[in-house]
Amino acid sequence: MPWSPHAALLRDLVLGVLGTAAFLIDLGADLWAAGQYVLSGRYLWAALVLALLGLASVAMQLFSWVWLRADPADLHAPQPPGRCLALLHLLQLGYLYRCVQGLRQGLLVWQQEVPSDFDMAYADFLSLDISMLRLFETFLETTPQLTLVLAIILQSGQVEYYQWVSICTSFLGISWALLDYHRALRICLPSKALLRLGSSVIYFLWNLLLLWPRVLVVALFSALFPRYVALHFLGLWLVLLFWVWLQGTDFMPDPCSEWLYRATVATILYFSWFNVAEGHTRGRATIHLMFLLSDSILMVVTWVTHSPWLPSGVLLQMLLPVGGVCFLLGLVLRLVYYCWLHPSCRCEPDRVDGTRDLCSLEWRQLPQNRRMAQLAQNFFPKTRDEAALPWKGEVNGVL
16 A cells, blocks of 8 residues: 555655664764774774774765765755865765755655645655765775674674674664665656565565675685785775776766766675666676675685684684575575565555656656666666656756
């Protein structure tokens, strides 16, 4: 049964609050862990945690700032002066500012008895950018942090309470970001049905189960060969960056910032699948899956032939079946999702009542997040929205 407009708006507002809270909790857990490492004299571990946190934050601020500069000047009115916005991003507060802005717009729309199309479209515009930034932060900071924590635990043979907090928040944050990003893609294309509760749960689980073995493999490699993990990442990252470049991405407003996007996507592909271009998505996803699986198998062979024991004395072969079972279960759930639970398996629409007509002039005059819409077109190349999209073939921006 479709959601009523106000119920759907309230749901989106609650999800926005939870997403912002999850980001703050994960940030607090990382800072807490870094402080504990300093207090215990493990300065290298603390430096690595803070370095990953800092690099991811800088990348997020750059994305946010470039997007704001590329948007029409009157789109986000009222806004703080340009210098204030620049200062917010320089102080690494640009993402939080966007979250506050999105929550304020969502609350404004929810409070309206009959929400205006413009306010609803602008709320979607903001939430789509926030979703994309959250995904970038997840794979630039949360996933590497999780890998680092697991490597530290495997090497030391003990788990501190603050490390448990970091592991739990990281896993939930990663899966949440993947699910939220997939929902955001469907918001861009109104003819695409939204995910139901059961579909969302299965989508959440199979992403978690497929990501966990990859993170475990890299963490084990880091624990056994800490001097070579950076070389391994750099080698694969360059290959993946070349692959992304070959696909001719056109996401950012200028060539310089496009390379920032490509570098970020290559980092995501090191851990998980991410589609960046139109074409046969299933074929590219299969190639990527086989590539990561082959790389993981090579690392497993390296462990077994060089050191069957972890530095902490744990038998390495005890951990391998865990990753294998999770990987197979993730594949099964992924198959179940796409065969029976995917929204395309349903004939009836699952949209909120009053969805705007894509072909209407009024719809074309509303704020459109072309950045995310282009990614949605890449992810759903056969959608019937394609012919109706007024920006198809134009430069990224807003009407």
